[in-house]
Amino acid sequence: MAAKNHFSLLLLLLLQLFYSGSILKNCKTGRAELQMNYYAKSCPKAEEIIKQQVTELYYEHGNTAVSWLRNLFHDCVVQSCDASLLLETTVGVESEKDSDRSFGMRNFKYVNKIKSAVENACPQTVSCADIVALSARDGIVMLKGPHIDLKTGRRDSKMSYSNLVEELVPKHNESLVNVLSRFKSIGIDTEATVALLGAHSVGRVHCVNLVERLYPTVDRTIDPNYAQYLKVRCPTPNPDPEAVLYSRNDRETPMILDNMYYRNVLEHKGLLIVDQELVSNPLTLPYVKKFAADIKYFHDQFSRGIRLLSENNPLTANQGEIRKDCRYVN
Ligand code: HEM
Ligand SMILES: *[C@@H]1O[C@H](CO)[C@@H](O)[C@H](O)[C@H]1NC(C)=O
Secondary structure, X not given: OHHHHHHHHHHHHHHHHHHHHHHHHHHHHOHXXXXXXXXXXXXXXXXXXXXXXXXXXXXXXXXXXXXXXHHHHHHHOOOOOOOHHHOOOEOXXXXXXXXXXXXXXXXXXHHHHHHHHHHHHOOOOOOHHHHHHHHHHHHHHHOOOOOOOOEEOOEEOOOXXXXXXXXXXXXXXXXXXXXXXXXXXXXXXXXXXXXXHHHHHOOEEEHHHOHHHOOOOOOOOOOXXXXXXXXXXXXXXXXXXXXXXXXXXXXXXXXXXXXXXXXXXXXXXXXXXXXXXXXXXXXXXXXXXXXXXXXXXXXXXXXXXXXXXXXXXXXXXXXXXXXOXXXXXX
């Protein structure tokens, strides 16, 4: 009898720990405060306007869609999804987007076009942070990825976190193990992380970020024929960073968010170290195989990953502000 009582007490204690743990987590990340269709009353056309702008921009410059996806990652992984990425360099403070880690990022000027369209309909109502999230969502659709329902209600930071960029944005040669633990620390599990790396199914990598794997000796994990091709794309060990020498992430379907990325890494045709390590790490390999075999499953996990990433530690309620111009604090 006594033993049984002890047992139920323990169970109660465990349950309590479990619940207080998850409540704490919700408060800390602020996930509980974002909501679906946050602008339903204040700016009912907001999501539609953003989608229309993203679509128009895609037909003018297809790679804008790719940029919106990378923007979400670089914004959300530093502190929170708060559009701190979009701030311009001011006296004494280098912007996040001008830091080395943002090398190759482009199309920032078109964010202003999206923001202006939204401001015309609803002045100072819709945050730049939500524009980052929703433009990524709509860009993913243009790249033939899944449609992802996203919550809104993020607010904009009043400062840039350029001092944290080096620490928080993974470098081009970061190891997968470090990336997995970094993502875990913001609540993104291994499977979702592997799915998010599927973003490297689109876009490009510049030679400055590749030559380390090609010169003086070729990284043994790269398929030899593929290495030959990469050496044609990147013919010298010291490419001029200003020269636009690059290789596409996926040679076959470079502008489609499909599962070719996983088939490529299985064939040892990954461009970055993190990409290639997905198949040498026993924790990630099973997911790579699943995604390579089943695009629907990949898209489901990718959607889950984007939701987790886009809800990292948002500013809500009276935190931060709604910027008038995404480049400057009010
Ligand atoms: C976690 C480890 C990651 C590392 C180390 C990494 C690193 C890189 C590097 C070095 C480039 C090439 C930059 C250039 O040379 O122009 C790149 C491109 C890109 N990354 Fe990542 N990335 C990571 C994760 C992600 C995630 C999670 C996303 C989105 C969900 C993402 C989206 C992109 C996109 C879309 C491009 C192509 C950009 C373009 O062509 O304009 N990356 N990444
Ligand atoms: C990563 O690249 C940097 C240069 O960008 C280099 O200094 C560093 O040694 C590299 N790290 C590894 C582990 O290769």
